[in-house]
Amino acid sequence: MKEFFRFLKFALISASAGLIELGSFTLFNELLHWPYWLSYMVALVLSVLWNFTLNRKYTFQSAADVPSAMLKVALFYAVFVPASTWIEHYMTGLGVNEYIVTIGNMVLNFILEFLYQRFYVFKDSIDTNTKNA
16 A cells, blocks of 8 residues: 555656646747757756655655765666657657657656656665655
8 A cells, every 4th residue: 555655646746747847848849939859858857856856755755865866867867868859859750749749758757767766766765764754
């Protein structure tokens, strides 16, 4: 049951990060008219920082070394960002709506990031900072 609630917390925090990503993407893409790839990448970085910070503190309650944990997350995104940027570029080049592609990448990111953080980044430090419980 504890893992179910952990996943639920991750989902809620990720949803808030998704709102940050979509909101900032819309700002950069629609109002500032930045290139699509730049709008996507900056919005993604903002959401990752939000998501990492809150999930480390509240979902995984980890006392792990922040730079070490963030480096592990950066390694995930060193692969995910180029791959998802390529998917975004390819799919929008085929005429698929930018927002549909972005939401699809967000769902993929949600699933992969939960598994990566749960079983790699915070694997040995889950619930070591219980003052945030």
